[in-house]
Amino acid sequence: MALDGNTLRTRRTVERILAESLRLFNARGEANVTTATIAGALEMSPGNLYYHFRNKERIVEALFERFEARIDMDPQPSGGAAQAIEDLWLYLHLVLEAIWEYRFLYRNLDDLLARNRRLRDVFNRIIDHKLAAVDALCADLVAAGAMRATPEEIRVLARNVLVVATYWLNYQSIRKRRDDLSAADLGTGAHQVLSLVAPYLLGEARAHLDALSRPYID
């Protein structure tokens, strides 16, 4: 489809607004950033910004949709035990990276979802997908003889994986007594989450995971 000049310009403007909003929200917290700040940072008139986004909540919603698309990358079951462990490891890193990229959503999750029911539905859809993905990865590992766990244990495990992955950055920012978390905190997060899975793994698979985790022990 050919796009005319106006449509292209509109798209570029929307992209610039979203990119700058994400940067500012992550750096200062969404509550501390106004649409005027965003327009100012882009050297754009407030009127131009309002033309694309009626208010800040619309920007937050658009970013939430981007995040949903970004984090929608559930792995395909692969077969071999070693491959399944690598898949789990890689998958978790990709998920945590996506969370890091949109960390403003997670730093203020409860407020955000309490005030906006539509976002709560989107977030629950994300969690549903992730629970199913962790479940499938574990079933994969059980089938490959690399994990011993009942379906009920896997269900409870998947939920713990989600709780720790969702709130790790919040916990860490309280514990470190500062807000300037770094990518290293993601590594520790990955280690915390994988350690939930580790005790259910058998022999080689567990040794493989331990080897992958070692660099992240803090």
Next chain:
Amino acid sequence: MALDGNTLRTRRTVERILAESLRLFNARGEANVTTATIAGALEMSPGNLYYHFRNKERIVEALFERFEARIDMDPQPSGGAAQAIEDLWLYLHLVLEAIWEYRFLYRNLDDLLARNRRLRDVFNRIIDHKLAAVDALCADLVAAGAMRATPEEIRVLARNVLVVATYWLNYQSIRKRRDDLSAADLGTGAHQVLSLVAPYLLGEARAHLDALSRPYID
């Protein structure tokens, strides 16, 4: 020490203010309750309330101190494996009950601790104590031959226990798409936390924990 009538009256007034504030904060969220609301609910003049608490933040701080005292109940190592499992189970329930009683603190934890450095220090002191308590309980279980885990595994496990216990109510309120959590959600929380410990337990100890957990499977 004998207390004169004035001191007694002051103490009773402080107790009434704190009890009513806790009730209102839990029911409506701390952000949605003003000192005027609290005074009104107590049929007290705002001036009388201000005499005891200069502003709402002082009330929140006083409640946080109460919470710290309330949750300071770390168990003594006991020796036997069966006893250690029961201790862990009981301890966890008491901790979750305390969190439930002061749930407004947890529903808005990140905001609260971001805006008030003193509370952040108190909270970190609480977490430090809890990490040490979980560590000691696990060491107890290892010594009793009921658990197999390295000190490093226990350290990471204790951290996961704290993350899940701290954020369980938040996760649950997002998942249930409503704010009116019940004591049953505490039971599921206890089950989630104990399932972190379960895979490290051996033989009888694991069976014992599974039996204790069964009523809480949802």
